[in-house]
Amino acid sequence: MAMMWCQRLAWLLRGQRGSTGRRWPWLSQDLGPVPAAPVRCCPTAPAAPRCAWQLHQDHLELRYGSTLMRLDFVWLRDHCRSASCYNAKTNQRSLDTASVDLAIRPQAVRVDETTLFLTWPDGHVTRYGLEWLVRNSYEGQKQQVMHPRILWNAEIYRQAQVPSVDCRSFLETDEGLKEFLQNFLLYGIAFVENVTPTKEDTEILAERISIIRETIYGRMWYFTSDFSRGDTAYTKLALDRHTDTTYFQEPCGIQVFHCLKHEGTGGRTLLVDGFHAAEQVLRRAPEHFELLAKVPLKHEYVESVGGCHNHMIGVGPVLNVYPWNNELYLIRYNNYDRAVINTVPHDVVRRWYHAHRALTAELRRPDNELWVKLKPGKALFVDNWRVLHGREAFTGYRQLCGCYLTRDDVLNTARLLGLQA
Numbered sequence: 001m002a003m004m005w006c007q008r009l010a011w012l013l014r015g016q017r018g019s020t021g022r023r024w025p026w027l028s029q030d031l032g033p034v035p036a037a038p039v040r041c042c043p044t045a046p047a048a049p050r051c052a053w054q055l056h057q058d059h060l061e062l063r064y065g066s067t068l069m070r071l072d073f074v075w076l077r078d079h080c081r082s083a084s085c086y087n088a089k090t091n092q093r094s095l096d097t098a099s100v101d102l103a104i105r106p107q108a109v110r111v112d113e114t115t116l117f118l119t120w121p122d123g124h125v126t127r128y129g130l131e132w133l134v135r136n137s138y139e140g141q142k143q144q145v146m147h148p149r150i151l152w153n154a155e156i157y158r159q160a161q162v163p164s165v166d167c168r169s170f171l172e173t174d175e176g177l178k179e180f181l182q183n184f185l186l187y188g189i190a191f192v193e194n195v196t197p198t199k200e201d202t203e204i205l206a207e208r209i210s211i212i213r214e215t216i217y218g219r220m221w222y223f224t225s226d227f228s229r230g231d232t233a234y235t236k237l238a239l240d241r242h243t244d245t246t247y248f249q250e251p252c253g254i255q256v257f258h259c260l261k262h263e264g265t266g267g268r269t270l271l272v273d274g275f276h277a278a279e280q281v282l283r284r285a286p287e288h289f290e291l292l293a294k295v296p297l298k299h300e301y302v303e304s305v306g307g308c309h310n311h312m313i314g315v316g317p318v319l320n321v322y323p324w325n326n327e328l329y330l331i332r333y334n335n336y337d338r339a340v341i342n343t344v345p346h347d348v349v350r351r352w353y354h355a356h357r358a359l360t361a362e363l364r365r366p367d368n369e370l371w372v373k374l375k376p377g378k379a380l381f382v383d384n385w386r387v388l389h390g391r392e393a394f395t396g397y398r399q400l401c402g403c404y405l406t407r408d409d410v411l412n413t414a415r416l417l418g419l420q421a
């Protein structure tokens with residue numbers, strides 16, 4: 001029934017080029033109720049058609065199920081999955097997009113129960129599965145989040161009783177790895193237990209899920225409070241919550257910590273969900289959130305200790321969101337490493353400080369603080385794009401090892417196991 005109705009429209013539409021605006025008032029913005037006549041002509045049809053469409057000057061408006069899509073004609077030509085336009089073996093586009101006339105319009109449009117058919121002026125036919133369009137259209141994408149997450153404060157995290165994964169199951173079974181990654185994606189932190197407390201064993205863990213990201217700190221690093229590097233991390237001092245490598249253009253995606261030894265007091269690790277704090281700012285004062293997401297600033301690492309000479313600069317806002325759905329994907333927060341602010345005009349800078357204060361207040365709320373004591377055998381993976389870490393001051397000998405991971409490769413592993421990442 002829907003099909004017949006649309007086909008009729010297709011006939012009507014021929015020769016209607018150059019039209020603007022809505023030509024068929026019975027097809028309201030949300031393609032509202034179905035017109036009475038066509039429904040009656042097909043008694044077995046369901047009450048509302050699954051699909052309805054209408055051509056506009058530069059796009060096709062298509063409703064399928066509850067999704068109303070607006071599909072640009074060039075987009076529709078560009079994403080053609082025919083054998084000559086797309087190589088299904090490599091999943092790569094063969095079509096040269098630059099060869100598409102930017103004023104292209106389909107010559108004929110037809111929809112059946114499952115598929116949209118478009119015939120282009122040169123006779124080429126493009127087919128789209130309607131389900132595929134829902135999944136891949138802007139409107140479909142907007143209805144979902146890229147990364148499903150559970151935002152937490154200390155209470156929520158404890159209540160969830162997220163299990164640690166055993167080292168053997170992590171290394172030897174896909175289920176163990178998948179469970180670990182699922183927890184990591186949802187909470188931004190995850191633990192592996194019963195790890196042999198050596199750098200080499202920690203490295204094996206890291207390599208199970210990703211490629212190790214070598215940085216100025218090396219590939220796998222050890223650190224103690226020997227000030228072997230010009231950074232507070234290499235002392236016994238407390239470290240307030242922060243994310244690492246904010247001074248890289250692309251901050252490291254994941255950080256692995258494994259405490260190999262601690263003979264002394266203090267030294268607990270602090271973890272805070274930066275996205276939870278940012279969400280609270282968004283709820284309470286959206287203008288602060290917006291400023292933190294819009295104003296770029298620099299972070300900097302200037303080192304000149306012993307033989308180590310480094311000067312790194314990373315530029316970007318504190319909060320990074322996908323523009324199409326405002327979903328957070330990266331927080332860059334390190335008050336130690338924040339550089340001189342010289343990218344913000346005078347009439348914005350004070351407002352930025354207010355916004356930064358609001359976020360800091362959220363990040364410092366005691367209910368948001370998760371304190372854990374890292375012990376030999378228990379490795380911690382932290383999403384450095386989301387969860388802030390810090391540490392309590394300590395006494396005695398304390399040795400940590402770990403590494404950074406490339407984010408893309410962690411997500412790759414997760415996707416290959418069937419997780420949404």
Ligand SMILES: C[N+](C)(C)CCCC[C@H](N)C(=O)O
Nearest residue numbers: 217221223231233243244245
């Ligand atoms: C982890 N490791 C000890 C190797 C490096 C520490 C880097 C510390 C730096 N201030 C930052 O926050 O990025």
Ligand SMILES: O=C(O)CCC(=O)C(=O)O
Nearest residue numbers: 233239244269389390391
């Ligand atoms: O010593 C710690 O527990 C963490 C120090 C730190 O922030 C880091 O190494 O990135």
Ligand SMILES: [Fe+2]
Nearest residue numbers: 233243244389
């Ligand atoms: Fe750190």
